[in-house]
Structures are given as structure tokens and as C-alpha cells.
Amino acid sequence: MPLVIATTTAFCLWITLWAIGISGFDGLLLCTAIVLIVAGIRALGQFLPGADRRRLPGRANAPQGGW
Numbered sequence: 630m631p632l633v634i635a636t637t638t639a640f641c642l643w644i645t646l647w648a649i650g651i652s653g654f655d656g657l658l659l660c661t662a663i664v665l666i667v668a669g670i671r672a673l674g675q676f677l678p679g680a681d682r683r684r685l686p687g688r689a690n691a692p693q694g695g696w
Contacts, residue, residue: 635667 639660646656674680 632664632667632671636664639663 642663643653643656643660646659647653
């Protein structure tokens, strides 16, 4: 969901910047940067400490498999 919100916000920003006279390409680069940053944070967030949401209470010694 955060990626959808960031993409929508970035494209609204792109249209707004283009309407006030900033180059469409520059606005598109900014839009792309916003989406890539949010996607990167989302993808790397699973490796942060305390972000292990797959672990269930009472299964502390369960084997952890997969990616």
C-alpha cells in the first residue's frame, strides 16, 4: 500500500510541477526517484531489526526457511 500511495503522490507532483512550468522530464525524474526510494525502503525493510513479522508467539525455536 505505501508504494501505491507514493506512486500516486509522485505523479500528482509531476503533473503539478509540469503545470507551473518546470520541465516535464525533470518532474518525471523526481517522480521516479520518489517511487524508487519508497520501493527500496519497502524491500530492505524486512532486514531491519525487529521487522520479523513471520514469527509467531510460542514458535521461537521453529526453523526459519526461505528468503
